[in-house]
Amino acid sequence: xxxxxxxxxxxxxxxxxxxxxxxxxxxxxxxxxxxxxxxxxxxxxxxxxxxxxxxxxxxxxxxxxxxxxxxxxxxxxxxxxxxxxxxxxxxxxxxxxxxxxxxxxxxxxxxxxxxxxxxxxxxxxxxxxxxxxxxxxxxxxxxxxxxxxxxxxxxxxxxxxxxxxxxxxxxxxxxxxxxxxxxxxxxxxxxxxxxxxxxxxxxxxxxxxxxxxxxxxxxxxxxxxxxxxxxxxxxxxxxxxxxxxxxxxxxxxxxxxxxxxxxxxxxxxxxxxxxxxxxxxxxxxxxxxxxxxxxxxxxxxxxxxxxxxxxxxxxxxxxxxxxxxxxxxxxxxxxxxxxxxxxxxxxxxxxxxxxxxxxxxxxxxxxxxxxxxxxxxxxxxxxxxxxxxxxxxxxxxxxxxxxxxxxxxxxxxxxxxxxxxxxxxxxxxxxxxxxxxxxxxxxxxxxxxxxxxxxxxxxxxxxxxxxxxxxxxxxxxxxxxxxx
Amino acid sequence: xxxxxxxxxxxxxxxxxxxxxxxxxxxxxxxxxxxxxxxxxxxxxxxxxxxxxxxxxxxxxxxxxxxxxxxxxxxxxxxxxxxxxxxxxxxxxxx
Numbered sequence: 001x002x003x004x005x006x007x008x009x010x011x012x013x014x015x016x017x018x019x020x021x022x023x024x025x026x027x028x029x030x031x032x033x034x035x036x037x038x039x040x041x042x043x044x045x046x047x048x049x050x051x052x053x054x055x056x057x058x059x060x061x062x063x064x065x066x067x068x069x070x071x072x073x074x075x076x077x078x079x080x081x082x083x084x085x086x087x088x089x090x091x092x093x094x095x096x097x098x099x100x101x102x103x104x105x106x107x108x109x110x111x112x113x114x115x116x117x118x119x120x121x122x123x124x125x126x127x128x129x130x131x132x133x134x135x136x137x138x139x140x141x142x143x144x145x146x147x148x149x150x151x152x153x154x155x156x157x158x159x160x161x162x163x164x165x166x167x168x169x170x171x172x173x174x175x176x177x178x179x180x181x182x183x184x185x186x187x188x189x190x191x192x193x194x195x196x197x198x199x200x201x202x203x204x205x206x207x208x209x210x211x212x213x214x215x216x217x218x219x220x221x222x223x224x225x226x227x228x229x230x231x232x233x234x235x236x237x238x239x240x241x242x243x244x245x246x247x248x249x250x251x252x253x254x255x256x257x258x259x260x261x262x263x264x265x266x267x268x269x270x271x272x273x274x275x276x277x278x279x280x281x282x283x284x285x286x287x288x289x290x291x292x293x294x295x296x297x298x299x300x301x302x303x304x305x306x307x308x309x310x311x312x313x314x315x316x317x318x319x320x321x322x323x324x325x326x327x328x329x330x331x332x333x334x335x336x337x338x339x340x341x342x343x344x345x346x347x348x349x350x351x352x353x354x355x356x357x358x359x360x361x362x363x364x365x366x367x368x369x370x371x372x373x374x375x376x377x378x379x380x381x382x383x384x385x386x387x388x389x390x391x392x393x394x395x396x397x398x399x400x401x402x403x404x405x406x407x408x409x410x411x412x413x414x415x416x417x418x419x420x421x422x423x424x425x426x427x428x429x430x431x432x433x434x435x436x437x438x439x440x441x442x443x444x445x446x447x448x449x450x451x452x453x454x455x456x457x458x459x460x461x462x463x464x465x466x467x468x469x470x471x472x473x474x475x476x477x478x479x480x481x482x483x484x
Numbered sequence: 485x486x487x488x489x490x491x492x493x494x495x496x497x498x499x500x501x502x503x504x505x506x507x508x509x510x511x512x513x514x515x516x517x518x519x520x521x522x523x524x525x526x527x528x529x530x531x532x533x534x535x536x537x538x539x540x541x542x543x544x545x546x547x548x549x550x551x552x553x554x555x556x557x558x559x560x561x562x563x564x565x566x567x568x569x570x571x572x573x574x575x576x577x578x579x
Contacts (some may be wrong), residue, residue, distance in 0.1 A: 053561060098560045142550055192539040206538045235545060236538070303524045322500075324572050329565035334573045341502035357492070357511060358518060360499040374525055376535030381528075383536060432539020451551050 001026065001238050002162040003478065006071060006219045009165060011229050013060055013070040018054040020070030022062065023165075024114050027072045031163050034484065037144070040157040044117040052114045055363065057391035059112045065149045067222055069112030074164035076155050077118035078125055079210075080199040081105045084115070088201045089123040089133040089151075092321050092328045092347035102199025103231045104168060104210055108211030111226045113357065116164050120154030123349045124318065125175055125203045128421045131412045135250050140183060140449050141481040146405035149179030155213045156183035161484040165424060166214040166223050170200060172207045173306055174425025177437040180213055181400035181450020184439045186477060188220050189214040191457050192432035193238035204313035205236075207306075207429045216477050217438060217467035221245040240458075248465040251389040254288030256466065259393030261296045264424055270403040276441035276449040277399050283473055285395075287404075292393045296385040303419055308362050308375035309430075314352075315359025320484035321347065354415060383431040390456045395466055399424055400450035424452060434460050435449050438467045439476035448476075485519040488510050 001009060012018050028046050035041050042095035049072065056070035080086050080098035082105075085094045089314045101109065108115065120133040130153030138153040139159040140146040148157045154171030156179035159167050169176040171189035180187030188211045195210040202208060212223030224245045231356065258281070281291060298431060323329035323343030348356070362371035391395060402423060402482045411418040428435035433454055440451035451470075456465040471477050492512045496503045503511065555571065565571040 029564075084568065096563060099556065099563065232545070232547065236540060236542075238540070298528075301525060302523045305520055307518060308525070318501075323565060324574055325560070326563040326564075333575065336577050337500070338502075339575055340500040344500055345502035345527045348501075353499075354511065354514060354518075356501065357495050357498045357515060361491075361515070364495065364498060370526070371522070373535055376537055377530035377533040378528055379524055380531070380533055380536035383539075414517075415514055416521050419518075419521070428538075480541060 003480070004119065004215060006068065006166060006222045009071055010067050010069070010158070014065050016060070019324060020114060021050060023244065024053040024072045025071065027164060028115055029329070034161055036162055038139050038141060038157050038163070039136050040120055040138050040154040040161065040163055041074070041086055041117045042089070042120050042150050042154070044296040045084060045117065048083070049114055049116055056112045056114060064422070065379060066111050068108070068226055070114065071106055071165050072116040073116040074119050074155060074158045074167040075105065076152055076168050076170060077121055078201045079104050079168065079199070081115060081118070084118060086118065086137070086201070089121040089135060090126070090348065090352070091134045094134065094328065096326060100199060103196035103233065104227055105199065107226050107229065113226070116134055119152070119158055119167060122151035122153065124201070125151040125170060125172055126314070126351050126355055128174070128178055128418055129411065130348055131408065134349060137408060140405050140447070141366045141484055142184060142447070143405065145407050146447060147182065147408060149182035149401070151175040151211060152316040153179045156180055156187070157183055159185045160181070160481060161212050162182040162480065166212060166219055168210060169189070169213045169346040169356070170210045170226070171206060171429065172310060173205050173429050174422040176211050176213060177218065177400050177425050177452060178422060178452065179436040181446060182405040182447030184476070184479065185213060185215055185219055185436045186217055186436070187211065188436035188460065188463070189428070189434060190224065190225065190228065190460050191434045193236050194228050196229070196234040196237045198231050198233040199319055199329050202317040204310040205317060207310060209429070216471055217251060217464045218246070220436070221249060221464045233424060243461065245461050245464055247274050248461045248470045250290065251465050253284070253466065256284070256289040256395070257292050257393040258284060258289050258397040259294035260298065261294050261398055263296050263299045263394060264398035268402050268423070269399060269450050270443070272404060273399045273401070273449050276368055277278070277451055281397065282439040282452045283470060287473060294389045294392055294396065296389060296427065298378065298381045298385050299427050302382055303423055304431055305375045305378045305382065305430060306426045307358065308371050309379065311347070311355040311359035312363050312372055313364065315356045318352070318356055323347070342368050358442055382427050386431045386433060389480060395459070395463060398452050400452040404445060404447035404449055428454055431459060434461055434463060436467060438470065441476055485516060485523055487516050487519065
């Protein structure tokens with residue numbers, strides 16, 4: 001059951017070969033055994049999960065089951081889930097019990113899925129290694145001295161170690177794709193506005209987008225069917241017809257034009273990653289695709305632009321944490337200003353404070369035009385590069401991350417080096433395009449490598465088709481870390 | 485770009501973050517490195533380019549002006565660090 005697809009698990013549940021309670025218990029037992037070593041989950045509520053499983057079994061028995069009814073899904077601890085502690089990886093929200101459900105959680109509840117627990121993450125989704133979590137870093141199931149990536153590192157590790165059937169993540173600058181690559185799983189960040197941000201704790205609102213993380217592209221399609229949909233409570237949620245993301249999975253790829261941005265293969269890309277991407281492209285040629293060289297001339301500006309815009313938005317979003325209505329309050333203070341300053345200083349970790357400081361600086365009097373406005377203008381140039389590129393190709397491919405998973409501590413003292421680990425993913429968020437990562441092999445050190453696939457706006461079904469056809473030909477996504 | 489001790493002190497105050505002298509010094513050197521990275525933007529000619537504030541070029545949706553949320557005061561206040569008689573308590577601000 002651990003290596004079955006969501007569709008196979010769903011079929012077994014509907015045929016009553018296994019109950020949701022048995023399946024949920026199987027995963028809970030694995031979590032008890034393996035999570036102390038991996039730290040992929042922050043909160044487990046076995047009783048709540050099992051109650052949901054019993055309700056799912058009733059749905060299954062009555063015949064009104066949907067595709068994901070009874071399937072245990074891990075939720076990133078950035079989504080508010082009513083009655084569940086929702087920490088966002090921060091001391092600030094260590095004791096915060098969410099009073100309502102995020103839209104994503106509501107969608108899974110309606111589908112009859114089981115919430116298996118809340119996964120660990122970089123604090124407020126700010127990080128690429130999970131080392132900024134207040135609850136300690138997640139370990140990479142493939143190499144326990146290596147980071148799982150971030151910020152959705154707990155989700156990636158949980159999927160990889162088979163501690164859930166599938167998981168949710170969020171991606172502001174690569175937070176689904178980079179951990180998916182580093183943990184050898186599949187993940188997709190859909191077009192901005194496709195999944196509602198209601199109840200998803202805000203980091204950078206013009207970039208934040210939720211998406212699924214799973215073992216295969218096919219599983220991602222089933223997850224996306226549940227997660228997407230219009231929600232009037234998110235002002236940027238798009239009013240579009242509901243799509244079936246599984247509809248194109250089996251289309252042949254003959255005639256597919258794959259664009260390779262030359263900037264993604266320049267200096268800074270590790271040799272083993274480049275070789276795996278090349279091998280994947282060779283496979284795609286066998287499947288009938290043609291390769292087109294393209295250019296994204298402004299892509300090297302994506303990291304600097306992102307580190308103006310995302311912190312600016314974060315400094316504004318995180319101003320709500322003032323120790324008054326919810327969240328951490330310092331035990332001692334002399335007046336109101338002191339209470340704010342001490343609560344925030346003690347409640348936030350170093351990386352979050354660093355980004356609040358960057359954002360506050362670039363928005364402060366006298367610097368707005370030079371930083372914030374200039375970054376917004378270059379953001380348009382970066383988005384335009386993609387529009388031009390998609391005139392020559394159907395999808396864009398390249399590495400997800402410049403290297404395989406790095407060791408703990410390797411970059412944690414040097415913020416700039418850490419920021420550069422998202423060099424290939426950030427531009428996609430700035431443009432609002434869909435992007436995904438699928439397993440494409442292993443590096444010299446035996447750690448997984450991801451292939452990034454970038455599609456045009458609303459091309460998720462096509463990207464999932466492109467990924468699925470590769471996964472029918474290659475077996476990287478079926479491999480499981482040793483000792484799990 | 486090199487930030488001064490006073491620059492960092494000022495930003496910390498604007499951001500409502502208490503920082504010790506040592507923390508300000510560490511932040512100064514790390515933020516200077518980050519602003520060196522950001523400085524790559526300055527060389528780009530962006531004259532005539534309209535700023536892009538958002539991935540979507542859509543107008544704000546409007547809704548009917550009616551109450552859609554139920555009153556959940558007690559539930560929400562149960563999350564507060566300090567309340568009294570249905571009010572959020574903070575240190576006295578007016579003498």
